[in-house]
Amino acid sequence: xxxxxVERLRKEFKVHASRSxxxxxxxxxxxxxxxxxxxxxxxxxxxxxxxxxxYIGENGAGKSTTIKMLTGILTPTSGRIVVNGMNPHKExxxxxxxIGVVFGQxxxxxWDIAVxxxxxxxxxxxxxxxxxxxxxxxxxxxxxEIGPLLDKPVRKLxxxxxxxxxxxxxxxxxxxxxxLDEPTIGLDVxxxxxxxxxxxxxxxxxxxxxxxxxxxxxxxxxxxxxVIMLDEGKIIYDGSLERLKERWGxxxxxxxxxxxxxxxxxxxxxxxxxxxxWKKGEQPNVWVAHVPPGGVPEVVSRxxxxxxLNDIHIHEVPTEEIIRNIYEEGAVHG
Amino acid sequence: xxxxxxxxxxxxxxxxxxxxxxxxxILIYAINIAAYYFLxxxxxxxxxxxxxxxxxxxxxxxxxxxLARAFYFNNLDREIAMEIRDGKVAxxxxxxxxxxxxxxxxxxxxxxxxxxxxxxxxxxxxxxxLPLQFPGHAKTWLSFGLSxxxxxxxxxxxxxxxxxxxxxxxxxxxxxxxxRFIIDLFSGLILPLSFYPDWAQRAMMxxxxxxxxxxxxxxxxxxxxxxxxxxxxLLQATWCIVLLFPIGWLWRAAKKRLxxxxx
Numbered sequence: 001x002x003x004x005x006v007e008r009l010r011k012e013f014k015v016h017a018s019r020s021x022x023x024x025x026x027x028x029x030x031x032x033x034x035x036x037x038x039x040x041x042x043x044x045x046x047x048x049x050x051x052x053x054x055y056i057g058e059n060g061a062g063k064s065t066t067i068k069m070l071t072g073i074l075t076p077t078s079g080r081i082v083v084n085g086m087n088p089h090k091e092x093x094x095x096x097x098x099i100g101v102v103f104g105q106x107x108x109x110x111w112d113i114a115v116x117x118x119x120x121x122x123x124x125x126x127x128x129x130x131x132x133x134x135x136x137x138x139x140x141x142x143x144x145e146i147g148p149l150l151d152k153p154v155r156k157l158x159x160x161x162x163x164x165x166x167x168x169x170x171x172x173x174x175x176x177x178x179x180l181d182e183p184t185i186g187l188d189v190x191x192x193x194x195x196x197x198x199x200x201x202x203x204x205x206x207x208x209x210x211x212x213x214x215x216x217x218x219x220x221x222x223x224x225x226x227v228i229m230l231d232e233g234k235i236i237y238d239g240s241l242e243r244l245k246e247r248w249g250x251x252x253x254x255x256x257x258x259x260x261x262x263x264x265x266x267x268x269x270x271x272x273x274x275x276x277x278w279k280k281g282e283q284p285n286v287w288v289a290h291v292p293p294g295g296v297p298e299v300v301s302r303x304x305x306x307x308x309l310n311d312i313h314i315h316e317v318p319t320e321e322i323i324r325n326i327y328e329e330g331a332v333h334g
Numbered sequence: 335x336x337x338x339x340x341x342x343x344x345x346x347x348x349x350x351x352x353x354x355x356x357x358x359x360i361l362i363y364a365i366n367i368a369a370y371y372f373l374x375x376x377x378x379x380x381x382x383x384x385x386x387x388x389x390x391x392x393x394x395x396x397x398x399x400x401l402a403r404a405f406y407f408n409n410l411d412r413e414i415a416m417e418i419r420d421g422k423v424a425x426x427x428x429x430x431x432x433x434x435x436x437x438x439x440x441x442x443x444x445x446x447x448x449x450x451x452x453x454x455x456x457x458x459x460x461x462x463x464l465p466l467q468f469p470g471h472a473k474t475w476l477s478f479g480l481s482x483x484x485x486x487x488x489x490x491x492x493x494x495x496x497x498x499x500x501x502x503x504x505x506x507x508x509x510x511x512x513x514r515f516i517i518d519l520f521s522g523l524i525l526p527l528s529f530y531p532d533w534a535q536r537a538m539m540x541x542x543x544x545x546x547x548x549x550x551x552x553x554x555x556x557x558x559x560x561x562x563x564x565x566x567x568l569l570q571a572t573w574c575i576v577l578l579f580p581i582g583w584l585w586r587a588a589k590k591r592l593x594x595x596x597x
Contacts, residue, residue: 013593073427075590089589093430101428108425110344112351117344124340125429153351 001085003177003209004047004070009079011040011065039065041233042079049176052203052210054220054241057230058327063213066230067181070211071101084177097126100170104182107162108169109154115165116150119172126173133172140168143198160191167195171202178202180212184219196222217319231327241319248325249317252296254289255281259308262287270306271299285310337431338439345443349451356451363400363456370396371464385528390467391555392526397457397466399523399551404453406486406546408441411510414497419505423592434494434585441490469556477563481550484570489546491577492517498581501588522548542573 017033018024040062047053057063068074069081072088072095081088084098102108109118123133141147144164149157157165163183170178180199184192196219202208214220220227220241227244229237237244267278267287276299277290291299296314303309350356371393378389387395414437417423426433460466469475496513500506518524520543527535527548538544549566552558558566 068424071428073424074592092427093432096428097430099428103425106422106425108428110348113344113347117347121337121340121344125337125431127336 001049002046002082003049003051003084004045004211005080005082006046006066006070007044007080008042009040009044009066009069009081010038010042010077011062011069011074012077013037013039038233040069040076043230043233043235045228045235045238047209047211049209050203050207051226052199052212052224054224054227055211055213055230056215056217056220056227056323057213061230062233063230064181067101067179067211067213071099071179072096097173098175098177100173100175100178102166102170102178102180102183104163104180104185107154107166109162109165111154114151114153115146115157118154118169119150122169122172128173132174136174137168137172140171143201144168145194160187163187163191164195167198174206175208176206177209178211180210180214182214183212184214184216192216192219199223217323221319229323229326237326245317245319245322249319249322251290251292251317253313253315253317254291254296254299255311255313255315256287256289256303256307256309257283257311258285258287259310261285262307267303270302274299274302338436341436341439342443342446345440346447349444349447359448359452360456360459363404363453364459367397367400367456367460368464370400385526387526387528387555387557390465391557393464394466394468395526395551395555395557397460397464398554399547401449401453401457402482402485402547402550403523404456405445405449405482406489407448408444408490408493410437410441410490410493411496411513413437413440414494415500415506415510418500434498434581437494437497438490441493442486445486467555469554471556474554474556477567478550478554481553481567481570484567484574485546485550487574488542488570488577489517491574491581492542494581495577495584498584498588501591517543517546520544521546522551526551542577545570545573 013036014034015037017035019027019033043062043066055063055066065074069076070083070088072092075089084095086095086098088095109115110121119137128136141150144167146161146164146168149161149165154162154165167183184195187195199210200223203210210223212219212223225240225242227237227239227241228235262285264278264280264287267289268276271278271289274295275292276295279288279290280286281288289299289303300312374392374396375389378384378392382388384392414423417426423433426436429436492513496506496510499509503509520538520541522544523546527538527544530538545566549558549570553563553566
């Protein structure tokens with residue numbers, strides 16, 4: 001069974017366009033002009049139970065709007081949504097019992113009271129029995145290492161501490177489906193690792209389906225086998241992360257640090273016929289060769305034979321760069 | 335039911351989180367009533383009664399009006415407006431409860447807290463200095479209690495209505511402020527309605543405002559007797575029900591119009 005099914009989903013917003021200048025401002029008092037902005041444009045996809053899916057895209061691509069429609073907060077302009085077998089905004093109160101949501105940029109805990117008081121309220125709201133709470137939340141609290149934070153008011157927690165508590169709060173009713181909207185925004189590396197590890201365990205132990213949006217590609221690499229990429233409200237890639245890398249991230253990057261200045265023309269001439277693209281690095285005398293698969297030994301030996309080198313670095317194309325390339329080059333169909 | 339009781343508890347905790355607010359609250363309450371007492375003694379200026387009310391009755395009227403206001407007053411309209419403005423309404427909508435219902439319960443929690451921990455201590459302080467006259471009949475107190483509950487419901491309904499309008503306008507501080515002054519003025523909090531000119535009194539019969547403050551205060555000062563008490567309560571109950579309709583209708587329209595701001 002699919003946890004999420006979306007068909008030709010669309011959301012349009014009416015945006016008030018202000019006229020410019022003082023005269024324009026006065027005219028706005030009487031009549032206003034509106035433009036229709038299509039934030040989500042006829043997208044279709046399905047997510048199977050137990051999957052972890054990364055939902056990525058630039059700011060304003062329509063990620064958050066989609067999540068808000070999937071969670072029943074926003075009403076779609078058109079299209080069909082079935083999540084956990086229900087229509088989210090039609091049966092909102094019944095539906096939201098089956099999902100957990102974390103918004104990285106907003107707190108769902110009560111600011112002035114201790115974390116455990118918030119938990120207690122949510123426990124009542126979701127009608128979780130004491131027994132269930134002790135068993136499930138005991139584990140969650142232990143895994144996220146938030147035991148010592150429970151009696152502190154939320155406003156006294158650091159961002160990392162708060163985020164772990166938010167995650168625990170979203171899981172009080174042990175939902176089969178979890179939406180995470182930028183859960184690691186602004187967190188340090190240790191907390192990110194802790195959260196990722198926790199999400200993995202959650203997925204393995206309870207088979208929790210997770211849909212997450214993020215700008216941090218290392219989140220995606222650590223967690224998701226599948227990514228859905230969005231641009232201007234349209235899906236431009238839906239498939240495995242592996243395939244994305246194969247198609248767009250083949251080859252290696254070789255960064256040479258030369259002992260003295262060299263020119264691009266010289267380097268191009270040196271590696272003629274190898275299909276290498278040279279780009280100037282960020283430090284002085286550093287040049288980066290974009291080398292197609294299998295070409296690294298030849299490039300290194302040719303360069304080393306002619307130039308004095310201080311250092312060589314070889315690495316794979318980072319996912320961030322792949323994503324950036326895709327956005328720059330436009331839509332791909334995978 | 336459990337979740338609503340729990341929410342009242344949480345509201346209590348939130349009110350207690352800031353102690354200074356609590357103590358200054360009692361002080362402000364006492365000062366307010368004292369100020370009105372001196373104002374009214376100056377207006378009476380030795381006259382034994384005005385519009386059928388003695389100075390003692392008037393002082394009691396003012397003290398009770400403010401006591402009642404502490405209970406029925408809440409800022410639900412502003413809270414809703416704020417939650418819409420900064421997008422926090424999204425978090426509320428992913429919870430399995432009715433948004434407006436939970437808001438009303440939060441208002442009740444706040445009202446109960448202020449009634450028992452703010453107004454009653456304040457009233458006790460004031461009664462040491464001012465000649466307040468309270469009725470001895472249990473029936474009057476009972477009617478007053480019921481009337482006060484209606485006041486809370488009507489006031490909250492008006493606030494929810496004003497709050498939901500924010501779903502359409504996004505910014506309506508001006509409207510909310512105007513609404514607040516209108517209620518203070520026309521509900522009989524500042525001046526008993528019997529002091530208004532006849533045409534104004536007649537016009538106000540068609541608005542829910544007098545059901546908020548004027549009726550409970552008239553009941554407790556025993557200015558309303560017998561059938562007048564019953565009519566007053568009936569009028570309040572009617573408004574409680576009538577106001578539900580525009581709320582339900584606006585709320586359904588509002589959910590479709592909702593735009594969550596800020597990411």
